[in-house]
Amino acid sequence: MATVEKEEKQMEKEDFVYVEQTKGVNGLDKVILREVRDFSAEVYLYGGHVTSWKNEHGEELLFVSNKAIFKPPKAIRGGIPICFPQFGPHGTLEQHGFARNRVWSIDNDAPPFSTNSTDKAFIDLILKPSDEDMKLWPHKYEFRLRITLAPGGDLKLTSRIRNMNTDGKPFTFTFAYHTYFAVTDISEVRVEGLETHDYLDNLRNRERFTEQGDAITFESEVDKVYLSTPTKIAILDHERKRTFVLRKDGLPDAVVWNPWDKKAKAMADFGDEEYKHMLCVEAACIEKPITLKPGEEWRGRQELSAVPSSYCSGQLDPETVLQSG
Known part of the structure; x- marks a missing residue:
């Protein structure tokens, strides 16, 4: 009897759909990633944008505004926007660059990523410049993005950006995974x-300060770029007894952002009270921009985990979270 049950479970796994291409809001193309233990993630080709990451109980782990506008050219408010080739408002490029409001393609010719062979729920995307983009930012590049939902529910994003210029010119960029938890x-x-x-405070003309507290807590607007940060950061949600662990590689900085009440009310695609239910902690490379010569490639990776915790009752030592794994 046990053998029959084992065979049935094996057949279920073989029939399981790990990757499904479908339509999302306003008919936009999206991909759903699923794992057999009921974890899921959703990725819109518009923006190469992760808009959902759910645990085995179907609980949403990412914030997307109820007022998010799923219509080009507006970037989707929430999830994980990709900030490239710049973070923030600088020069002639739009805020946070253009990668988050371009339509990406599914990359069927992706070069091998170093990935766990057990990962079946993943999608490879690619973005190349259009003629219009070249007028805004006159560089040829290939931006390859792999989004993986691991068997244990972790969400992984790996970016590979290559300089494809044929004129011998290098290019420079900044970058962030603008993650809304x-x-x-x-x-x-x-x-x-x-x-x-140390951090740069965007609310104080990017003045440089040193974080003094034993943890970051929130009682007003915050918009800070932390510099030369560790590879692991923990976000503890006391009410939900959940801790997010962000691991990063190739991304030395970390942005922490919450608009609070006044700025929330000023944003058309953000609910007046939604700031209470979101926090952006972003793996980034901002202080020291990346420069690539023709043929050179940069790689930046972010991995997100959600683990049960009860920090205030002493059941979880955050230092242990940061050191483990």
């Missing part, structure tokens, strides 16, 4: 791992 109550959230690090 869903939290229960922003006033009950702590971020561990950035204490004692």
Whole structure:
């Protein structure tokens, strides 16, 4: 009998659809990634944009605004926008660059990524410049993005950006995975791992300060770029008894952002009270821009985990979270 059950489970796994291409809001193309233990993620080709990441209980782990506009050329508010070739408002390029509001293609010719052979729920995307993009940013590039939902529910994003210029010119860019985490109550959230690090405060003309607290907590607007940060950061949601662990590679900086009430009300694609239920903690490379010569490639990776925790009752030591794995 046990053998029959085992065979049935094996057949279920073989029939399981790990990757499904379908339509999303306003008919936009999207891809759904699923794992057999009921984890899921959704990726829109518009923006190469992760808009959903759910655990085995169907709980949404990313924040997307109820007022998000799923219509080009507006970037989708929430999830994980890709900021490239710049972070922030600089020069002639639009805020956070153009990668988040271009339509990406499924990359059927992706070169091998170093990936776990057990990962079946993944999608390879590619973005290349259009003629219009070349007028804005006159460089040829290939941006390859692999988005993976691991068997244990971790969400991984790996970016590979290559300079394809034939005129011998290097190019320089900044970058961020602009991740919006869903939290229960922003006033009950702590971020561990950035204490004692220097940061640039965007609310104070990018002045440089050093983080003094033993953790970051929230009681007003915050918009900071932490510099030379550790490879692991923990976001503790006390109300939900959940900790997000962000691991990163090739991305030395970390942005922490919440618009709070006044800016929330000023954004057309963001609910007035939604700031209470989101926090952006972003793996980034901002302070020291990346320069690539023709033929050179840069790689940046972010991996997200969600683990049960009860920090305030002492069941989880955040230092252990940051050091493990």
